[in-house]
Each structure stands twice: as C-alpha cells, then as structure tokens.
Amino acid sequence: MSWFVYALLSAVFAALTAILAKIGIKNVDSNLATAVRTVVILFFAWGIVFWQGTAQKLSSISQYSLWFLVLSGITTGLSWLFYFRALQLGKASQVAPIDKLSLIITIVLAAVILKEKVSFGILLGGLFMAIGAILISLS
Numbered sequence: 001m002s003w004f005v006y007a008l009l010s011a012v013f014a015a016l017t018a019i020l021a022k023i024g025i026k027n028v029d030s031n032l033a034t035a036v037r038t039v040v041i042l043f044f045a046w047g048i049v050f051w052q053g054t055a056q057k058l059s060s061i062s063q064y065s066l067w068f069l070v071l072s073g074i075t076t077g078l079s080w081l082f083y084f085r086a087l088q089l090g091k092a093s094q095v096a097p098i099d100k101l102s103l104i105i106t107i108v109l110a111a112v113i114l115k116e117k118v119s120f121g122i123l124l125g126g127l128f129m130a131i132g133a134i135l136i137s138l139s
Helices: 003-024 030-052 055-060 063-089 092-099 102-112 120-138
Strands: none
Touching (some): 030 055, 092 120, 102 120
16 A cells, blocks of 8 residues: 555544544543553554564664654654643544644654755645634634
8 A cells, every 4th residue: 555545544543533532532531541542442453463563573673763753753742732622621523634734844853854845835735734724613
C-alpha cells in the first residue's frame, strides 16, 4: 500500500477515535479516559510487534532514535490528554477541526526543523485548511 492509503486510513480511524472517545468520556475524568485508551494502545501495538516478529529489533534502535521516539511519545501523550479534555468540554465536530490545525504547525515545523520545501500550493492549501477548520469550529 502507498503512503496515501495509510494516511487515508489514519484519517478514518482518527475520525472514529473522536466519535468513540466523545461517547466514552461521558462522566469519566478525561485523564483517566486517556490512561485507559493508552493501555489498550500499548497492548495493541506490542501485540502487533510480537505477531510480526520484530520485537528482537528493539536492541538495534540507536540512542539517538530512541531519544526522539521517547520525546514523540511524551508529546503524543500530552496531545491525547489535551484532546480528551477538549472533547469532554466541547463538541466533537468543533474540537476535531481545531485539533487538525496540527497540520499547519507540522508544515511550519517541517520547514524549519527538517528543512522541507514549502511550495505555494502547500501554503495556499494550509491557509484554506486553517480557515476551514476555524469556520467549522465556530459554526
């Protein structure tokens, strides 16, 4: 499968995540809900790793990569904590578009940190997505 198919599947499951989480956090502390979700993901992800037989490659991860994977895990956890709290306080149809403003932040960070080229099309598309996300969340 191409990166596009995986990205599209990611979007579908992210959308389902918002809906299922909104239903699941009713009368549940958002941090506790995030912790429950995280345990499920932990078992699910490690289950796949063991099923694929790639667990033995853990020792081959460099310290450099491991450091950035740990940092990525911390930022993911923070993102989930804030996301679940936002879902608890707001409507899923308003929270999800604002959460997707991460696309704009990713474009900026990719250009600054990773030195990725930002074309006019990317800038224009990002601007339209940002405007759309804000309009949807304010409606």
